[in-house]
Amino acid sequence: MTQILLISGSPRKGSNSSKVVRHLQEQLVAAGATCNVFDLNTDKLPIYEYDQSQYELENVRKLVEQVHEADGFVICTPEYHGAMSGALKNALDFLSGKDFSGKPCAIAATAGGGKGGINALNNLRTVLRSLYVNALPHQIIADPNVFNEEGQVSEERTANGLGLLAEQLLAEVKLRKS
Template sequence: MKILLVDGTVLGRKTGAILEEVKTYIEQFDSKLELEILTFANYEHQIVDGRPFDQYNAGMQEMVRKIEEADGYIFATPIFQGSIPGVLKNAFDFLNPKALRYKPVSIVANGGTYQHHLVVENQLKPILDYFRALVTPNYVYTHASHFDADNHIIDENVHERLQELARVFVKYCALSADLPKTPIDQH
């Protein structure tokens, strides 16, 4: 199974740091999963505006292809102004509605206030429900105080929650293996 760990922002390093930790934990539970970190900052983003897909730049086409071809996902997002970043929502807007169907998904997020964890519940989970993704019940929200100056996670409870998220995600991967996936039409 190919698992895409999606760093859904073009700013900052905390979401990437969280994904590195999650990647390590997933490898401990199932070393056979093929893991790749997809970093939005490595792409020149274009807004979905209705033009034919082949008229978007090569980077956007590659990013969408990678997302649609993966078998499971860890989505990482910062919370800015009480919302997910526009580039993450824009990426979802590119996807075929069947692209994430019955594929396992876990969520990690970080923000500047403790209340912003509700963005995961109120914005990100409904989007993933629309795609009929198999969203794990546990997500991990981190706060700036959970990191040191070099963006390493220093909170032991966060490490424990990330490890548990990885364990549950691997179980969801096994569960999803036998579920029928609907083939999607190419763009």
Template sequence: MVKIVGINGSLRSGSYSSQALEIAVSRVQALGAEVEILDLREMTLPFCNGEDEYPTYPDVEKLRRSVKEADGLILVTPEYHGSVSGVIKNALDLMSFEHLEGKVAGLISVLGGQSNSNALNDLRVIIRWVHGWVIPEQIAVGQAWKVFNEEGKLLDEKLSKRFDDFAQSLVDNTCKLRGVSV
């Protein structure tokens, strides 16, 4: 069975990034994939200092193990100052090729302003650098405060369709590139 790990790069409770991740996860699960969400708000992770081991931080091992055992990733980041959040960058920096190489990744960014691809491009470079595969479908949710209702559901049908296409591409490409089935 294809296994996907979802990581949200926002620490804010009830963030639009977490809502976007929940929608992506539900669509991927509907296609038969197993999904584990790593909630960085609930993990105690140090700032990456380039060390190989962080023995006083067991959540580093949990992060590494979960990602290493996964076939694919859903990475969601708010866009801060034209790039990825420090939280998701730090989580990725705590891992190495051993954990990320060969993973298939779907990328989502969430912005308060107009939709663009700055954070998505930066995530794409990071994943490519560690020899991962990024699917072509990506989602930039602009003006996020207009996109979700109070229950976290999407208000825009076109965007909802993009989440469907994103999920299908992630599952299909993960199965192909990793040699697994749903």
């Protein structure tokens, strides 16, 4: 069974990043994957201090264990001032290359006004590269306008792009396992 960890990189309740993660989780489960979600709004982490005692904290331990157990990842971040969220960068600081060990990762961003997101994805790619994560070439940016009142993706182009992202992630996981 394929195990995917989805990380919602927004510290905000009801965030668009969480909506994207929920949509991708539904698609991955429908394709037969088992999924865990680590949501930085509900799974609070302390500020990383390079202190080994922090790894004894419940949510830090949970994050590290879920990364180790996963065959692949989805990471979605909002764009804040041209970069990924500080909460996501902080979470990634708790991890190392041996935690990810070349596993594939699908990345997505959310940004308002149809003009943002690419800087957050470039920033995220740079950090993931230093952690030896195999970030997929296909990526997606979701504008807040693509969600309906129930938080579901209602815009066809974005839904298709997210579907492709999920398919490519599962294909990369399968290839890596073979």
